[in-house]
Amino acid sequence: MQNNKCPICNGNKEHSTTTFTVDLGTNLIVVRNTPATICTNCGEEWIDNTTSQQLEAIVNEAKTKNRMIEVIDFNLESVA
Template sequence: MRRPAFKSCCPICGGRKVSGKTTFSVDLGFGVVIVRNVSATICDQCGEEWISPDVARKLEKLVEEARQKKLQVEVMAL
């Protein structure tokens, strides 16, 4: 089966990409950072998620701040 090559189609399963929210988490070794309500593009069929470069930069900044605080658990919303 051939998959469509449109930007609105999932490259993994061919499903439709839709705007939504996700939860991002990262294990820092000494603690965990969890960010809820992260804007993402999500496949409505397989659930694969993509975040924009702008959102990725915000997440990197939040993770670096948590790393500097050396907190065991940091939960926040974007």
């Protein structure tokens, strides 16, 4: 059973998606549609372990492309 209260503001958390951004200085990696739990009150976001592992893999792959801005859709990447 999951705790649905935000530990910061005691607001309600809900499952949603967010845009995850990694700024590497020379390039920026943007992952859209990243699954996250988001507080509807203060907007704090939580990403679970499985998702962050997938994110790490996506970011590592994006780094090798070495583009200034790389925009990736989480859903498209995770099925690949």
